[in-house]
Amino acid sequence: MSKRLVNILVPLISILLGLIIGAIVMAVxxxxxxxxxVALWNGIFMDTYTMGETVRQITPYIFSGLAVAFAFRTGLFNIGVEGQLIMGWxxxxxxxxxFELPAVIHVPVALIAAAAAGALWAFIPGLLKAKLQVHEVIVTIMMNYTALHVVNALIGVISGGEERTEKIHESASLRSDFLETITDYSRMHWGFLIALLAVVIMWFILQKTTLGYELKAVGxxxxxxEYAGMNVxxxxxxxxxISGAFAxxxxxxxxxxxxENMSKLHASTGIGFDGIAVALLGANQPFGVLLGAILFGALKNGxxxxxxxxxxxxxxxxxxxxLIIFFVASGYIIRVALERFGKKRKEEK
Known part of the structure; x- marks a missing residue:
């Protein structure tokens, strides 16, 4: 059995086992x-509205999964995606x-601001890791809580003491009349195209650039x-x-x-932490993360x-x-079983 086939079968079997044991839990x-x-399926695919909402749910999971996966592929464990995400939000x-700007300018500027805010929040643990060898897991966990309270305080300042910011101008919105019409007024927006582009960008950086080679080598x-002359x-x-920018x-x-606004948060959104599971499901590969986010978002919305x-x-x-995450994390056992099965079949032939 080829290695590629095994890599495909492991998550599929994990999903199947998770659904089977989930059914047993329901029955018990x-x-x-x-x-x-059936209700889960209908919650995902019942009509155009639910499908639009499913795509909307999947979109931020793609970014949080990419953020975790990118850091992991470079030898880092970014647990701070949640904090970086709400700073970008x-x-x-x-x-x-x-600001009131033409849409062609307003949307890119808002996206750049979000990426910059997430990147800046991730820069701090990166600097501490590089200069002082402070473990990034500890710093990023603490910065999640720091981000939560900083964001709540800033919302109060920006809104003049209100619980949420004002609604963004239409020129900055990713929603469109076209998407609302075809999805029966769901909250689906053009962000899913940006997410797909982000998947391609991460793949390109890691696989086709010198920068990606260096980042993976250092990890x-x-x-x-360092011996090869790279600036570790x-x-x-x-x-x-870069991980923080994705977040x-x-x-x-x-x-x-x-x-289209931001309200004060009483707890974490969960999207950043769920990104860890999405990255795990996707084996920290860009297109794997996309599939993991689709599964995760569909299950959550359905x-x-x-x-x-x-x-x-x-x-x-x-x-x-x-359960699915558990079986993916235990994928080594499934992998060994598949390899033994393939070897046994080969011997029988």
Whole structure:
């Protein structure tokens, strides 16, 4: 059995096992698994509105997954995607409501502001890691909470003491009459195209550029990279900055598309933390992250329909997602089983 086929089968089998055990959990809990999964399916594909909302849910997950995956591919573990995302959200919301510009300028400026805010927030742990060898996991976790309170304070300042910022100008919005018409007025927006472009950009950086080669080399072996003449500290900082930029753009999707403003947060959005699971599902590969985000976003959005249609609590969806992640994380066992099965079949022939 080829390595490529094994890499494809491992996540597929993990998903199947997660759904099977999820069905068992539903049955043991007194719910009908068939009704539950039909409701889940309807919550994703029932009509144009639910499909539009599913795409809308998937979009920020692509960015958070790319942020985690990019850092991981360069030898770093960015747990601060949540904080970087909400900083980008605020930056995009502020630019969207503070300036009146032509749409062709306003949207790019707001996106750049979001990417810059996320990158700046990620620059701090990158600098501490490079200069002082402070572990990025510790710093980024603490900065998530710092970002939450900083953002809430800034929202109060920007809005004059209100609980949310003003709605962004139409020129900064990623929504369109065309998308609303074809999706029965869902909140789907053009951000999904930007997300697809981001996937291609990450692939191009890592696979087709000298920068990507250096970043991966430093992540794989710092000492060998330094011996080869690479600037290890610069590449560590740059990896975190690029990762943070992806996260910031994820926040822009919420500011310019889904909500068109930003409200004070009483807890984390969860998108940044879910990005860890998305990256894991996608094996930290750009196009794998896209597929992981599609699965994750679809399950999250479809799960909202389960209580009303089948009486199944949304916590069951969380259990299914957790089981899928568990089996992906335990993919080594599935991989060994597949390889042994392939070897046995080869011997029989």
């Amino acid at each position: 809990s007194g719910f009908n698994p068939i009704d539950g999964y 605020l930056a995009a919301a502020w630019v969207g409501q503070a 794989f072996n710092k000492n060998a990279s 500290n610069k590449n560590i900082i740059l990896a975190m900055v 910031g753009l994820g926040g822009a999707m919420e500011a310019l598309g889904t909500f 799960g909202l329909n389960m209580p009303s249609e089948a009486g199944v609590p949304t916590e069951i969806v969380s259990i299914v997602i957790a």
